[in-house]
Amino acid sequence: MSIRTILFDLDGTLIDTNELIIASFTHTLNNHYNLDYTREQIIEFNGPPLIDTFKNIDPDRVDEMIEVYRKHNLSEHDNYVKVFPNVKETLDILKERGFKIGIVTTKMTESVNRGLKVTGLQDYFDTIVTLDDVAHPKPNPEPVIKAMKDLDAVANSTLMVGDNSHDIESGQCAGVKTAGVAWSFKGKERLLRLNPTYMLDDMRDLLQIVGV
Template identity: 60%
Template sequence: MKIETILFDLDGTLINTNELIIESFLHTLNHYYPNQYKREDVFSFIGPPLYDTFAEMNEGKVEEMMAVYRKFNHEQHDVLVKEFDSVFETVEMLHQKGYKLGIVTTKIRSTVNMGLKLTNLDQFFDVVVTLDDVENAKPHPEPVLTALKQLDAKAEHAIMVGDNYHDIEAGKHAGTKTAGVSWTIKGEEFLKAYNPDFMLHKMTDLLKIVGVE
């Protein structure tokens, strides 16, 4: 297996937005449902598109709830977001070695751009596929296939790296190899249940998998 293309999820994989996302959900939910949600209650909301999460709660107020969430999220973004250990040096090395690199995320482009710019990772990615660019979000294969097409890359020579089952299933459905990250907020055992081809315990583990010594 020769890996030439590496696709990454963003939140929870490259950058630590967990605290930002949790606080954004709690802020929004406490506004609409005071004192009904605790911190651990929102863990399951991390990963799917915002629309899907809020539609299950109150279909009539989805857009309004998304606006409340995003206002808080953008205001607090630069305070709460950090990159994970060894991410920058790993992505920089892959870029220097000529790998095709892409982001595949369920977030909207404006928020994605904020995270990439804040962590200075924006310089390394040839393609960024966001929720704005597809009809179907992960775990549907469309976002992964869209990134591969834009990169002129073959699925059999690509790997999808992520912290959620949506990432693993999207990669499998698109025909790529998959790698989970052990620092997922949902726990390594949760992600292992979806049988990723590899499990990363630090981002530098990826270098050996793709053949960078």
């Protein structure tokens, strides 16, 4: 069955928040708590929910660390965030052709809405599933399944697009097709090892995949 529904991760897939995320982790861990994390180590924290990352670092100070991170992230947000190349053009065409499109993210609703507003993407999506909407975030399939339910979509005509292992695994567990993006901060090769159905070198590659 051909693809009719496309679900996107947000950060690192549609909008470039990579440097914001690194700055927020650096501020929290190195500046605020005087820990000594390298940029390479911090890149690895990009993707999983904050609670998982900070639980591994210091289980006793998880809530405190999340608060420091989020405060910095929101105060610096608008200085960093921008849309990746050819995202808007691709979304315009998908909307024109009647595809259902949604977002599935591990971020909270407030920061998702802010990112969409700053980048002018707020009116494109038919559903947005955030950390606030699920009991089990990606890589669990629950968020992808919820988005499909919202859109009356079926797995064999749905595609999940993302820049992180969590996106690919969540999609695979939900039984949908998956696409990695070559501009993933952690590198294309790492995503290819997860055997996504497709790999996008440019967001416009998506149009060819869905037959536009």
